[in-house]
Amino acid sequence: MQPSAQPLRNLAEAERRYYAELERFKQLCFRLIDQGQSYQVVILNHELFRFLYPAEPYLGFVHNDPVPFALEHLSQLIALGESMLDVVKGYRLAQEDVRHADLGLEIDTSDFYSSLWKRFDREVLVNEAVRLLERRLPPDILAEHVKGKRVLDMGCGSGRYALALAAAGAGEVVAIDYQSKAFDRAREYAEGARLSVRFMEGDVLHLPFSDRSFDFIFSNGVLHHTRDWARGVAEYARVLRRAGYLYLYARGGFFWTAREVMREIFQRIPKDYAQMVLTMIGLPRNRFIFMDVWFVPIECHIARTELEQLMRSLGLRFSAIRSENTFDPNFALSANMAGAEIVWGEGEHRYLVTRQ
Numbered sequence: 001m002q003p004s005a006q007p008l009r010n011l012a013e014a015e016r017r018y019y020a021e022l023e024r025f026k027q028l029c030f031r032l033i034d035q036g037q038s039y040q041v042v043i044l045n046h047e048l049f050r051f052l053y054p055a056e057p058y059l060g061f062v063h064n065d066p067v068p069f070a071l072e073h074l075s076q077l078i079a080l081g082e083s084m085l086d087v088v089k090g091y092r093l094a095q096e097d098v099r100h101a102d103l104g105l106e107i108d109t110s111d112f113y114s115s116l117w118k119r120f121d122r123e124v125l126v127n128e129a130v131r132l133l134e135r136r137l138p139p140d141i142l143a144e145h146v147k148g149k150r151v152l153d154m155g156c157g158s159g160r161y162a163l164a165l166a167a168a169g170a171g172e173v174v175a176i177d178y179q180s181k182a183f184d185r186a187r188e189y190a191e192g193a194r195l196s197v198r199f200m201e202g203d204v205l206h207l208p209f210s211d212r213s214f215d216f217i218f219s220n221g222v223l224h225h226t227r228d229w230a231r232g233v234a235e236y237a238r239v240l241r242r243a244g245y246l247y248l249y250a251r252g253g254f255f256w257t258a259r260e261v262m263r264e265i266f267q268r269i270p271k272d273y274a275q276m277v278l279t280m281i282g283l284p285r286n287r288f289i290f291m292d293v294w295f296v297p298i299e300c301h302i303a304r305t306e307l308e309q310l311m312r313s314l315g316l317r318f319s320a321i322r323s324e325n326t327f328d329p330n331f332a333l334s335a336n337m338a339g340a341e342i343v344w345g346e347g348e349h350r351y352l353v354t355r356q
Contacts, residue, residue: 054332155222159186217244252345
């Protein structure tokens with residue numbers, strides 16, 4: 001589904017209408033689930049989320065008037081969902097199938113991401129990671145702070161960025177994550193390719209390293225999935241010697257608010273069922289953003305003022321990095337598109353961090 005944007009004269013009125021429609025969308029999804037139509041709920045949320053980003057690369061679509069587009073798109077999805085309510089009831093998912101128990105948030109989070117990384121083939125694990133790194137870290141940063149340096153990948157997940165950092169010329173890369181099963185495939189690749197990467201298990205909130213022990217620290221989309229993102233930033237600052245890249249989720253706008261609504265909806269749908277539906281509709285292996293947002297145990301949305309105040313108190317300098325990936329919200333905000341802040345709020349927190 002790719003709606004056309006209709007002009008709106010009053011952005012404030014459109015903003016108010018969007019949040020009212022978002023509540024209607026949530027209640028509609030709950031009704032569909034109650035009717036045993038969880039399949040349709042996965043599809044509706046997939047369509048909502050994919051067009052909340054500044055670009056939809058698989059369709060060659062880029063926003064140029066995001067507020068009216070977002071409102072029309074949401075209204076179309078509601079109309080489609082309401083038409084489904086009259087369809088004959090399908091399979092009703094048993095309530096007990098939905099996973100609610102806290103089995104240990106750290107293990108839960110690691111298990112969850114490990115299951116997503118298993119879908120990565122070599123193209124995603126290695127080649128795509130190199131391309132993404134080059135788009136998100138300007139060449140001068142790679143040349144000055146990574147090449148020949150001791151680098152920490154803090155919360156390495158699948159390990160693909162650790163491989164990319166080694167391929168970019170890092171002298172040594174240490175990659176840490178909670179459980180080794182997340183990065184086992186990357187470790188095997190590093191050994192086979194003779195890349196200087198040392199993978200290890202550990203907690204990013206309690207790093208097993210001495211103060212100022214890394215020239216460059218790369219932390220990409222990690223600390224907002226922990227119990228205490230601020231402690232994670234403090235640990236980042238403690239082991240940082242020179243410079244680093246830090247990416248955390250921001251807040252505000254249609255984008256971040258809709259994520260909160262979708263997470264509430266998917267409390268009522270089993271994870272394996274949602275993954276099955278996405279696989280059936282041909283979701284590419286590297287596109288884990290849907291499952292990531294819908295099911296990760298913790299997702300913190302952080303205010304820019306709070307993050308920047310914390311970094312100053314830790315003795316860090318920082319400057320925002322513009323991503324060259326058109327998919328990233330910050331790319332759209334930097335283009336000064338009309339209504340961009342209404343749709344994407346504060347965008348994302350992507351910083352080059354250095355010591356004062």
